[in-house]
Structure formats: C-alpha cells, structure tokens
Amino acid sequence: MNEIVIKQNLAPNVWFMGIYSPQVAKKAKPGQFVILRVTEKGERIPLTIADFDREKGVVYIIFQVVGKTTSLLSQLNIGDRIIDFVGPLGMPYEHSPEDKDYLFVAGGLGIPAIFSKVKMLHSEGKNIDIIIGGRSKENIFFEDELKKYCNNLYISTNDGSYGKKGFVTEILNDLLESGKRYDEIFAVGPVPMMKAVVDITKRFSIKTLVSLNPIMVDGTGMCGGCRVKIGNEVKFACVDGPIFDGFEVDFDGLMKRNSYYQDLENISYKEHKCKIGLGE
Structure with a gap:
C-alpha cells in the first residue's frame, strides 16, 4: 500500500x-x-x-x-x-446541473487542482474555458492534458516567455469585458491571485468558487489550524471545504494566518538542505 x-x-x-x-x-x-x-x-x-x-x-x-x-x-x-x-x-466539488458554461482560472500549483473537475464536467457535456498561468514557460504544465477537455485554453506568463505576458487576471478581465459570460468561475492558486479573481468577478456578479489550502494539521477539524472566515462564520477548510464561495472568503485574514509559521518553515527547510548537502 x-x-x-x-x-x-x-x-x-x-x-x-x-x-x-x-x-x-x-x-x-x-x-x-x-x-x-x-x-x-x-x-x-x-x-x-x-x-x-x-x-x-x-x-x-x-x-x-x-x-x-x-x-x-x-x-x-x-x-x-x-x-x-x-x-x-474534504468536501467534493459540487455544481448545478443547470449550469452549462464554466471558466477555470488556475495559477502555478493550482493547475493540477482543476484537472479532475474539468474532466468530470467535460464528461457531462459542459462548455469549459480555462486560463492557466505561471512565472515563465517552464512553469506551465498539463497544457496538453487540459486541452483534451476544454473549449478554449488561455495561457499567461509573468515574463511573456509563453502565451500572453502578464497575469491570469488580465485574461479574465479581457474576456469578461468583451462580453463573455459564464454560469460559474472556479479559481485556485496563490491566495492573492484568487482574491484578485474575485475582485473582478464581483463586478460582473458571476458566481465564483475558490479552493483554499490554509495551514492544516490533522485534516479532520479537530486542531482548528485551517480555520477561515467565510461571511460571518468561521469554517474549517479541511471538513467544510476546501471549496468555498469566493465572495464570502476573508482573503486578508487568510493571508495573515498563512504567514504565521513561514520563518519556522524556512529554518527547518534550510537545516534539512544543509544536512543533505544541498545548502548554500
């Protein structure tokens, strides 16, 4: 096993x-x-x-x-x-049977998080557009796999080495400004990116889901490490999520909590690298 x-x-x-x-x-x-x-x-x-x-x-x-x-x-x-x-x-992804048009926005390591959802919706005959982005061309992966299951795949890189130069949110904004509409938008990636996506989709009143990955220890809701404020309630990402209504997420609070142990994590990683001969 x-x-x-x-x-x-x-x-x-x-x-x-x-x-x-x-x-x-x-x-x-x-x-x-x-x-x-x-x-x-x-x-x-x-x-x-x-x-x-x-x-x-x-x-x-x-x-x-x-x-x-x-x-x-x-x-x-x-x-x-x-x-x-x-x-x-965690709770699996759920969608409305009546919805037909979907847009997925994924940055960096958020790309693999959309794959199984896209495959499922494609099997149901849904219309799917996808935006993926990374720092440069070498950070773009799963392109061919995603193309099999979507109508349109848009790519951006921060340095312009592949696709459109800039961020995924710029492509998103261009699509919506041009009149493109979706029944649901799903965003996953760095927290600032998801926040930026929601800031845009709010202007167009398009339902937007996000997948959160906060600090997590046991995964069963007992430790409370993954708590996040959703609307006026405190939820646990491990048992109530990880998928939430993006309009309700307190992104500023989430970013603050995610930074609590960065110094300790960096120290642990640096000590580990030195021990295996990969240090500076």
Whole structure:
C-alpha cells in the first residue's frame, strides 16, 4: 500500500506522482485532498488529489518542493512507499446541473487542482474555458492534458516567455469585458491571485468558487489550524471545504494566518538542505 508507481518531473521542483492506494482511489472525488507523512516523525501535509484511477487503484498528486517534507517526498522513487497516505478528505466539488458554461482560472500549483473537475464536467457535456498561468514557460504544465477537455485554453506568463505576458487576471478581465459570460468561475492558486479573481468577478456578479489550502494539521477539524472566515462564520477548510464561495472568503485574514509559521518553515527547510548537502 501507498507505493509510488509513477514519478515524473513536470517543471523545476514540481513533481507528479502516482500512489497505489486502492482504498483512497475507490472513494476519491474531484475537489478532495489527501494528507501524507513521509517519515515516522515527520509533519503531515495536505495535497490536492489531481486525479485518480479507481480500476488501477492509483491516486495522482502533484507537488512543488517548497519545504522539508516536500523535499523528502521528492527524493522518493518508484517502488518506495509513503508511510501515511490518508484520504479522501474534504468536501467534493459540487455544481448545478443547470449550469452549462464554466471558466477555470488556475495559477502555478493550482493547475493540477482543476484537472479532475474539468474532466468530470467535460464528461457531462459542459462548455469549459480555462486560463492557466505561471512565472515563465517552464512553469506551465498539463497544457496538453487540459486541452483534451476544454473549449478554449488561455495561457499567461509573468515574463511573456509563453502565451500572453502578464497575469491570469488580465485574461479574465479581457474576456469578461468583451462580453463573455459564464454560469460559474472556479479559481485556485496563490491566495492573492484568487482574491484578485474575485475582485473582478464581483463586478460582473458571476458566481465564483475558490479552493483554499490554509495551514492544516490533522485534516479532520479537530486542531482548528485551517480555520477561515467565510461571511460571518468561521469554517474549517479541511471538513467544510476546501471549496468555498469566493465572495464570502476573508482573503486578508487568510493571508495573515498563512504567514504565521513561514520563518519556522524556512529554518527547518534550510537545516534539512544543509544536512543533505544541498545548502548554500
């Protein structure tokens, strides 16, 4: 169980893995996530389920090396096993059967988070447009896979090395200003990006969902680490989400909470890098 059966490098420090976990694959739905642990005394981290294959019993994840645990995970190879691989967790993505036209906006590591949702909607005959973006061309991945399931795929890069120069929000604004309309817009990526998307879609009164990934420990709602203010209520992203109405999310509070442990995370990662000879 929890054996790595696929490993591919998608972009600098970005890895795609297939994990043999039949019990998770059997129950997984678009929008859910897993929590994994690489070592006996290691931390637990949440990762979005990018896709799943129930017949093969495989769950697919995509992650970027940004800290100690993701660094350790990236060093594992095909045939290695992950100590803990718990899921599926969170509420799955739900949509209205009456809605026909969808737009997905994904930045960076948000790209894999939309994949299973797009596949599901495509199988139902929905009209789907997608905007993806990254810092440069080397940070754009899953382009060919997404093209199979959408009507239009728009790409932006910050440096202009691929697609339109600028941000995903600029393409979004251009589409809506031109008169394009959608029944639902779904945004996932860095919190400032999602906030910017919502700021635009509010002007056009288009329903907008966002997928949040705040600080998370147990994934069952017990620790309260992932709490986020939604409207006038406090919700837990791990059990009430991770998908919420973007118009209701307190993005400023979320960004503040997400920054609480950055210094400690950086110290831990730096010490880990030095120990394995990858330090400065």
